[in-house]
Amino acid sequence: MTTIATLLASTISSVWPDAEGLPVADEIRGLLAVPPDPAMGDYAFPCFRLAKPLRSAPPKIAEALCAAWKNEDTASVQPVNGYMNFFLNRANFAAGIMAELQEKKDRFGSGEEGKGKTVCLDYSSINIAKRFHIGHLSSTMLGHSLKRIFDFLGYETVGINHLGDWGTQFGKMVCAYKKWGKKEDVEERGIDAMTELYVRFHKEAETNPALEDEGRAWFKKIEDNDPEAMEIFRWFKEVTLKDAARVYDKLGVSFDSYAGESFYIDKTEPVIQALRDKNLLTESQGAQVVDLSEDNMPPCLIIKSDGTTIYATRDLAAALYRQNTYHFDKCLYVVAYQQDLHFRQIFRVLEKMDYPWAKGCVHVSFGMISFEGEALSTRKGNVVLLEDLLDQAVSKAREIIEEKSPNLENKDEVARQVGIGAVVYTDLSNNRIKDIDFRWDRALNFDGESGPYVQYTHARCCSVLRKAPDFSGVTPDWSALTDDEAQALLRLISRFPDVIREAAAKYEPSMITRAVTDIAQAYNKYYYEHRILDGEPAQAAARVALTDAAKTVIKTGLYLIGIEAPERM
Numbered sequence: 001m002t003t004i005a006t007l008l009a010s011t012i013s014s015v016w017p018d019a020e021g022l023p024v025a026d027e028i029r030g031l032l033a034v035p036p037d038p039a040m041g042d043y044a045f046p047c048f049r050l051a052k053p054l055r056s057a058p059p060k061i062a063e064a065l066c067a068a069w070k071n072e073d074t075a076s077v078q079p080v081n082g083y084m085n086f087f088l089n090r091a092n093f094a095a096g097i098m099a100e101l102q103e104k105k106d107r108f109g110s111g112e113e114g115k116g117k118t119v120c121l122d123y124s125s126i127n128i129a130k131r132f133h134i135g136h137l138s139s140t141m142l143g144h145s146l147k148r149i150f151d152f153l154g155y156e157t158v159g160i161n162h163l164g165d166w167g168t169q170f171g172k173m174v175c176a177y178k179k180w181g182k183k184e185d186v187e188e189r190g191i192d193a194m195t196e197l198y199v200r201f202h203k204e205a206e207t208n209p210a211l212e213d214e215g216r217a218w219f220k221k222i223e224d225n226d227p228e229a230m231e232i233f234r235w236f237k238e239v240t241l242k243d244a245a246r247v248y249d250k251l252g253v254s255f256d257s258y259a260g261e262s263f264y265i266d267k268t269e270p271v272i273q274a275l276r277d278k279n280l281l282t283e284s285q286g287a288q289v290v291d292l293s294e295d296n297m298p299p300c301l302i303i304k305s306d307g308t309t310i311y312a313t314r315d316l317a318a319a320l321y322r323q324n325t326y327h328f329d330k331c332l333y334v335v336a337y338q339q340d341l342h343f344r345q346i347f348r349v350l351e352k353m354d355y356p357w358a359k360g361c362v363h364v365s366f367g368m369i370s371f372e373g374e375a376l377s378t379r380k381g382n383v384v385l386l387e388d389l390l391d392q393a394v395s396k397a398r399e400i401i402e403e404k405s406p407n408l409e410n411k412d413e414v415a416r417q418v419g420i421g422a423v424v425y426t427d428l429s430n431n432r433i434k435d436i437d438f439r440w441d442r443a444l445n446f447d448g449e450s451g452p453y454v455q456y457t458h459a460r461c462c463s464v465l466r467k468a469p470d471f472s473g474v475t476p477d478w479s480a481l482t483d484d485e486a487q488a489l490l491r492l493i494s495r496f497p498d499v500i501r502e503a504a505a506k507y508e509p510s511m512i513t514r515a516v517t518d519i520a521q522a523y524n525k526y527y528y529e530h531r532i533l534d535g536e537p538a539q540a541a542a543r544v545a546l547t548d549a550a551k552t553v554i555k556t557g558l559y560l561i562g563i564e565a566p567e568r569m
């Protein structure tokens with residue numbers, strides 16, 4: 001498609017060298033369509049876009065372009081009703097893609113366009129003393145996937161877990177621990193014990209209001225770096241992170257930095273000073289705010305009337321720190337859409353501060369996950385804990401594998417890959433802004449659009465390749481790949497590099513999920529219609545090479561969305 005777009009762009013400019021406002025290759029690539037009826041060609045270019053700049057009728061333009069088209073090695077062309085229809089030279093098309101794949105292998109689709117540019121990704125960003133629940137999954141996996149995608153395109157990436165580790169609630173928790181807590185209990189039950197202390201604090205505070213003051217006093221001690229308070233607080237943090245590490249391990253996710261809110265406490269002063277210097281701070285009921293009424297937003301609170309900073313102040317400090325430390329071109333905040341206003345305010349304040357890099361800050365927002373039709377809310381008590389969900393997925397996958405492949409060697413390992421893959425696939429299968437309803441039967445359906453289905457196709461390719469004889473001395477006959485099924489598969493593979501770039505541009509890993517699913521389906525169709533290993537060696541070699549190509553691209557695609565690809569299932 002890229003080749004056709006480039007050739008067409010040069011054909012257009014050779015026919016009308018002086019015309020202005022004509023589309024360039026990039027736009028042409030977007031305009032090229034796949035006709036619903038294959039008899040109309042493999043691709044069609046609608047000439048309507050050229051009508052205005054050329055002041056001519058589309059059918060005439062199509063005719064002129066077809067007459068000027070030279071590259072019959074790539075495709076022959078035909079003008080039909082204002083469309084320029086392309087009929088690929090199928091064998092050449094296959095040869096071209098296969099050559100590229102054999103050269104690039106698992107780097108097929110990668111690029112250098114990000115060289116010298118840095119992308120910071122703020123994702124997962126969990127809160128201390130709270131359990132990892134399923135709602136955190138999207139942030140974690142979207143961020144992890146985007147990081148891999150940008151890495152693949154040559155960017156420098158920095159993964160940041162912006163921990164929620166600051167706030168008066170931690171004073172209350174320390175206070176409750178001092179009153180009622182037991183060291184062994186927290187050590188043993190971790191976050192559950194901390195949560196119970198917190199709940200008890202609030203219960204008792206209802207009848208004993210003085211408790212609130214005590215909680216505040218403990219927070220003040222944390223702020224003042226009091227050794228006892230800090231030791232308990234740090235320990236709570238450690239326990240939480242140890243818990244989270246188990247989940248991150250299961251998901252295969254890691255971070256370059258855990259600098260969270262508390263890291264910025266001593267870095268808010270320069271931001272406040274800068275806001276003051278730029279005359280952006282105004283007083284409102286004793287608090288300091290940045291007025292955003294011109295932007296139709298409520299004011300951004302910077303300093304509360306009691307003199308303390310808030311979440312937003314720390315986010316401003318974090319943005320500055322990240323720019324000064326990493327010199328990012330983009331800073332992505334992978335956070336649920338509920339924080340939409342917060343980020344619009346922060347980004348606007350940074351713009352008002354005249355930081356040119358502010359426009360590189362992006363809120364990558366996403367919808368909610370519900371579970372078997374039920375919304376997840378902490379209050380109703382039906383929080384599905386991510387770790388339980390992952391463990392259940394693995395044991396369910398284990399059962400299915402036991403039934404389907406009783407003789408498989410490393411069943412536990414494969415069950416882990418498949419179970420986790422099923423959950424991750426579900427999370428990254430729709431546009432991120434759409435809400436997700438997680439259903440077991442869908443996530444683990446080996447025949448539907450699912451992680452296991454794509455993984456199974458990968459394992460199928462591997463199995464074909466294991467059975468194939470050694471074709472290393474054989475020159476493949478690419479004319480064996482001119483049938484409709486092979487061509488459909490090749491076309492999807494040829495689009496894969498574009499899909500990765502689109503996914504990066506839109507911060508939308510689901511486009512890659514879609515692409516690997518389509519490729520898996522196309523391969524399976526091919527597999528059922530053709531006998532891959534039979535017949536002439538040169539032809540079999542071509543079909544085996546296509547299988548290898550499908551395997552490679554599926555594996556890369558799965559990797560980019562954070563899913564492993566077992567070789568046997």
Ligand SMILES: NC(=[NH2+])NCCC[C@H](N)C(=O)O
Nearest residue numbers: 122125126127162164315335
């Ligand atoms: N820089 C940021 N504000 N990142 C997102 C933090 C998310 C926050 N800890 C939460 O769980 O809601």
